[in-house]
Amino acid sequence: MHSQEELLDFIKNGHKQYLPHVSIDPVIFGYSDQKLKILLLKWKGLEGWGLPGGYIKREEPISQAANRILEERTGLKNVFLQQFYTFGDSHYRTHEQSLKEITQEQGEDILKGSWLFERTLSISYFSLVDHSKVNVTTDFFTYDYHWFGIDEIPELLFEQNEVVDKALTTLRLQLYHQPIGSNLLPEKFTLPEIHSLYETILDKKLDQRNFLRKMMTLGIIKKLDEQRSIGAHRSPFLYQFEKENYEEALKQGIIHAN
């Protein structure tokens, strides 16, 4: 947790360290036990739920900022994290109410003209992590967290339901074109394992045989000459992601546009 002193310094002087007017707000999807969830933090003062977020340091490349913020909130490094949209139409974050609550004892003087009350555009990323491996850390403005199933997301602060919806749409659209699931499966996995992951993310049944054909045709996975022994008469073949293949394909635009 942060001290009150740190918080007051952040309110008064944060803009010397961070760029004002832009925040990074990752939508963190968690997959575990065949369920897709999303990480939300509970805000002080506002008593509602919102996405974890953070600011970009003045000299920090934004992709580095996004990775840093994800690590600060979840403890995870090197996971799939992708920018998908910058929101700035109806999406105005203001910390005013929350800060009034937090700084009650200090009176309101300290809040006057704080950079945190300025209009803030939100550069949004999404990530997909194994949520059983996550250690969540709240930030200055939040005091609790919860992994919500994607079918039970409450009304969010700062009109962030729009952000979550677009993240989910993008995740599903890109599922066949990016190694999105690669950090949720063992390096070598069985067909049922990846099949179940895809069914969960897309929230629908996929015929296993068609699914396999599609994955092989797209060149996303390859079958190994190796089996996993899971019983006397059961030793399914193992598969592996073919990262290079579809990174190349994506670059050349041949996956969609052929």
Next chain:
Amino acid sequence: MHSQEELLDFIKNGHKQYLPHVSIDPVIFGYSDQKLKILLLKWKGLEGWGLPGGYIKREEPISQAANRILEERTGLKNVFLQQFYTFGDSHYRTHEQSLKEITQEQGEDILKGSWLFERTLSISYFSLVDHSKVNVTTDFFTYDYHWFGIDEIPELLFEQNEVVDKALTTLRLQLYHQPIGSNLLPEKFTLPEIHSLYETILDKKLDQRNFLRKMMTLGIIKKLDEQRSIGAHRSPFLYQFEKENYEEALKQGIIHAN
């Protein structure tokens, strides 16, 4: 053109009207005579080429800002314009050299601490227009323009070649999933017309029969019970975009993810 007075006011006071630290930089693709081009402006002082751009007004929704900037540069309204990425890794625009040149007579005092020297993230959009209909207007920092063929783009200022490359990749990836070409064709068009547009954008030959089948399967276009008479024995059938169809499909994520 802008007066020197306006320019000096923009340098000194622009941040009162516009958000600092973020600009909108549209990659404007022009299609005409079966050629795909891109609009570049020539910068004062820097003597190089760069994308047209602009800033977001303090209370202006960013999609509105993007449309305004496109209209200011091209005179066009209601054309396809889509956000595709926010650059902020290596992409630091600075107006310093350019401004020194422009404000030579004023000395350098006026430039001190100007908001235009601050690090600026670039929210990038792409657009596709009929470039024969465009009236280009340069901005404060530029004095000439040219439509470059996409195979003859020079090295750009502010590392913007990366922006152009990503715009082109995105345009090609989304060509079958969005009504991207709809403002480049007559409302009712022939198969050769749309076929030629797609071949130009993708920069490759497409078998006409397969192309038609794909467009019909995706539900992007529909065949009308109507022909265009273009000669004694030539009256090709007409087609029309099915906007609603694939907007719906895109929303549900069924175009890619089935």
